[in-house]
Each structure stands twice: as structure tokens, then as C-alpha cells.
Amino acid sequence: MGIKTKEEYIASIGALKPTAYMFGKKLTSIVDNPRLRAGIEATGATYELANMPENKDLMITISPLINEPVSRFTLPPASIEDLVARVKVNRKVANYVGTCHQRCTGLDCLSTLAIVTYDIDKKYGTNYNKNFTEFLKHMQKNDLTANAGVTDVKGDRSLAPHEQVDKDMFVRVVEKRDDGIVVRGAKAHQTGSLSSHEIIVIPTRAMGKNDKDYSVSFAVPSDTKGLIHVVGRSSLDMRELDGCDIGNAYYSKYCPTLIFDNVFVPWERVFMCGETEFASEMVIKFSSFHRQSHGGCKSGKIDCMVGAALTLMDYNGTSKAGHLKQKVIDMIHRAETLYGCCLASSYEGKQQPSGAYFIDTVLANASKIHEGKEMAEATRLMIDACGGFVADLPSDRDFENPDIGDLLKKYLKAVDTVPVENRVKMYRLAEKLALESADTISDIHGGGSPEAHRVTIFRETDVESKKKAARRLAGIKE
Ligand SMILES: Cc1cc2nc3c(=O)[nH]c(=O)nc-3n(C[C@H](O)[C@H](O)[C@H](O)COP(=O)(O)OP(=O)(O)OC[C@H]3O[C@@H](n4cnc5c(N)ncnc54)[C@H](O)[C@@H]3O)c2cc1C
Known part of the structure; x- marks a missing residue:
């Protein structure tokens, strides 16, 4: 498939059918909503810039996994040069959009999982690294954007996940089936979740031995059944909806709260499930x-x-x-x-x-x-x-x-x-x-x-x- 153009990226987001709400109303279109579109344009800039000849050396590289050119936003670092490029690419894009481009969090999850799934498998003989590698191929081949579902709503901050009065204050496994798991909970402040093809979930904190159900990591498409995006307010959001006094003529940022209302995740999309001691390494x-x-x-x-x-x-x-x-x-x-x-x-x-x-x-x-x-x-x-x-x-x-x-x-x-x-x-x-x-x-x-x-x-x-x-x-x- 190769590197997407900005237009292909926007069309691919437009083809998704997420469940989303904003200001009390259910949204029927994401890419045509001016508030969300300004955020999608900011992520779109990562595609636009990658296709400019002067940026290709910085923003595109060969993936050793699929042996094809990929965006650096889908490449877990495999050298010091890759680590350095992360910083340079982020500065280049931020300088272009003047706000958050919303694509770094997904790369940060991919980079984390490339390390930690291997470590878990080594200790437990699990298959998480294979699951992750297949997912990474999907991300790279289709030049996708992922959101980082990390911050749980957390309830009472003085209590561990299993101690909460309402047990859903941290995303948790509520059912294990032959074909996958069912998860419930909510993640807050999800930068660009509707600009993303995939949502990658990792725990928000270290977990104790009683927090097994909360020690879970997985990825689901952003329009998966049961996933509800509720777009949060931001101080200047009405300007974009109003089409007046916008300030940044092209780009903006929005952060939904993301509710996992009994979401099914197939086993091949699970990267950790119950290995409590690895939650802290992940976070x-x-x-x-x-x-x-x-x-x-x-x-x-x-x-x-x-x-x-x-x-x-x-x-x-x-x-x-x-x-x-x-x-x-x-x-x-x-x-x-x-x-x-x-x-x-x-x-x-x-x-x-x-x-x-x-x-x-x-x-x-x-x-x-x-x-x-x-x-x-x-x-x-x-x-x-x-x-x-x-x-x-x-x-x-x-x-x-x-x-x-x-x-x-x-x-x-x-x-x-x-x-x-x-x-x-x-x-x-x-x-x-x-x-x-x-x-x-x-x-x-x-x-x-x-x-x-x-x-x-x-x-x-x-x-x-x-x-x-x-x-x-x-x-x-x-
Ligand atoms: C604009 C924005 C974008 C973001 N984007 C993302 C994103 O894309 N994905 C994502 O997963 N997250 C995202 N975050 C979430 C961010 O990581 C959290 O806001 C941050 O971790 C703080 O968590 P909180 O908001 O729940 O605040 P709290 O955890 O409630 O923290 C408030 C204060 O209380 C302190 N505190 C909390 N608990 C304790 C405790 N037990 N003991 C002592 N002190 C405590 C904290 O240190 C802090 O000073 C984003 C946040 C913002 C503001």
C-alpha cells in the first residue's frame, strides 16, 4: 500500500463509522465537522509533509519488518538514528501546524510494545510479540494513525484499581472467551481519537497482584462496536464551529473521553492480559x-x-x-x-x-x-x-x-x-x-x-x- 497522501488519509478516516458525541449530539460525520476536521487536518499534515520531496529523507524510512518504505510514525526505533529522527520529525510537524499533530502517541505505544511484548513472552512463553508484530505490519503497510489509550478515568486516586467502589474506573477484562476478551472502562483526554484508525490501550499505572484484570493491553479499530468517543470542550472550540475568528487558519486539537462499553477484542489483538508486573514497564x-x-x-x-x-x-x-x-x-x-x-x-x-x-x-x-x-x-x-x-x-x-x-x-x-x-x-x-x-x-x-x-x-x-x-x-x- 505504501505511504498515504493526505487526501487518502482523510478519505480513510471518512470511511470509518465511529460512535461519537459532541455537545450533547450524536455525530453523523467526523471529517465534515469543522471542529474535528481541524484536528484531522493537523494529523493530515504528517502525511502531507512526508510526501514533500524535501522531507522524504527525514520522514520516510525502510521498515526492516516489511522491507518497504514506511512513515516514521509507524516505525518503532531500531537504532540511535531512529531515536534522533523521532525528535526531528516532531519538531518539523509542530512547526508546520502550530499545535498538536496528534500522531506521536500512537508511535509511542508501538515503540513501547516492540520492547515489552518481547519481555513478557520471554518470561511466560506467551504470544504477545507475534500478535504485536502482525499488528505492526498492518499499521505500516496501510500507513495508519493510532491513538494512545493510556489515561484511565481512575476514580478515587487514593485507591488501587481493584479497590475502587465502581470496578470499571480502570479499563479491565470483564470476560475471557475462546476467541478473545471483552473489556470495559473509560480512558480520558484521548488526543485525536477520531483522527485515528486504531486505538492502542496500555495500562495507566503499575498494577499489584490483585489488579490482574486491569493489566491489559490491546488494539481495536476506532469504530469498533461499543467504543464511544465523547469530544471534550476546549477553550476556543466554538470558533471552529462558528467558522469565525479561528486564529490558526488550518489546524487544531481536540481530546475526547473514550468509553469502552463491553468492547470485544480478538486474542490476536491482545498484547498483555494479566501479567501484572509488566504493567509498570509498559507505562x-x-x-x-x-x-x-x-x-x-x-x-x-x-x-x-x-x-x-x-x-x-x-x-x-x-x-x-x-x-x-x-x-x-x-x-x-x-x-x-x-x-x-x-x-x-x-x-x-x-x-x-x-x-x-x-x-x-x-x-x-x-x-x-x-x-x-x-x-x-x-x-x-x-x-x-x-x-x-x-x-x-x-x-x-x-x-x-x-x-x-x-x-x-x-x-x-x-x-x-x-x-x-x-x-x-x-x-x-x-x-x-x-x-x-x-x-x-x-x-x-x-x-x-x-x-x-x-x-x-x-x-x-x-x-x-x-x-x-x-x-x-x-x-x-x-
Ligand atoms: C490536553 C491533554 C491531552 C492528553 N492526551 C492524552 C492521550 O492522548 N492519551 C492518554 O492516554 N492521555 C492523555 N492525556 C492525559 C494525561 O496523561 C493525564 O492528564 C495525566 O496523566 C494526569 O492525569 P489526570 O488528568 O487524571 O489527573 P490526576 O491524576 O487527577 O492528577 C491531578 C494531580 O493530582 C496528583 N495525583 C493524582 N493521583 C495522586 C496520588 N495517588 N497521589 C499523589 N498525587 C496524585 C497528580 O500528580 C496531579 O498533580 C492528556 C492530557 C491532556 C491535558
């Missing part, structure tokens, strides 16, 4: 990969924020203001530190027993802590450089209103040679970059909340070697 590997993906992506988003700040400085007549130039420099160095940390986690990666490669966990988690704080700072700096109209620009409909349109155009003009329409458009983009909740809040909670990054850093760091170095320098004999 650590996934979250590390995903925290690193974020850094590549968000450095690309800061690139767009820098562009918006500099352009508005040109439009406003402030491009020579020294303090604003310093602020832009402070945005750039934050993007480059984030990017550098993610690249470093690739260069420090190691081959795993399955043959697949894994990044350096501490560096990947350090990059995510940096992202959580510094994206907020980069946003603050952009808003500072752009001015107050990021907050309260009149609507395009007021600019078009015959009574007040000309007055608005007169008073919102800044540098004389710059058309007022361009200044207005750039303010709208800055508003979208700063305030689209579905994207900006992922800087903090996406890939796990900040405390999870800290805990992982401390657990994965060789603290004894650091204490030993200090004792030696202090002249303390062991």
Missing part, C-alpha cells in the same frame, strides 16, 4: 517515549510563537525595542534547551532485548519538566511582546460590519505599510497559540503530571554513584 516506557515526543513537538510550537512575536513587533513598530528582542531570545533558548534535552535522550538510548531501541529515561523526563514550566514562560513572553489584543481583539464580524468596520480598521492600524487585516490575523494566531486549552494544558499534564516526571527521574537516576563521588571528594574513606 514507564510509554511515558518516557511520550515525554520525549512532547519536547520535539513543543520546541516546534515555540518556533511558531517566536514567529508570531517577531511579526507583531514588525507590525506594531516595536521591532527595535531592545527588551522585546531579549524576550524573543529568551523564547528561543527555551525551545533549543527543550529540543537539546530530547535529542540527548535519543543519543543516550540503548538497545533492548527485543532489538528495539529505548531512549534515556532521565533525560526524557527532565525535558518534560522543562516543558511544563518553560512553555508557560514562553507564552508569557510572547504575550508580552505582542500586546493586549491577544486577549480581546474584536471579532472579524465587527470588522465586516458596515456601521463600525471602517472605524475599527482605522483605529487598529499600526505601522502604516502593514495592512490592518494582517495585524488582526496575527493577533488571532497569537491568541490561539497562547490560549487553546486542549493544547496548552498538555504542556503540563500530557504524558503524565509533573510529579510523575520527578518520581521517574529520582527512581531512574543512579543516586549512589553521585553520593560516592561526593564522599570521595570530601576525603571520606569507604
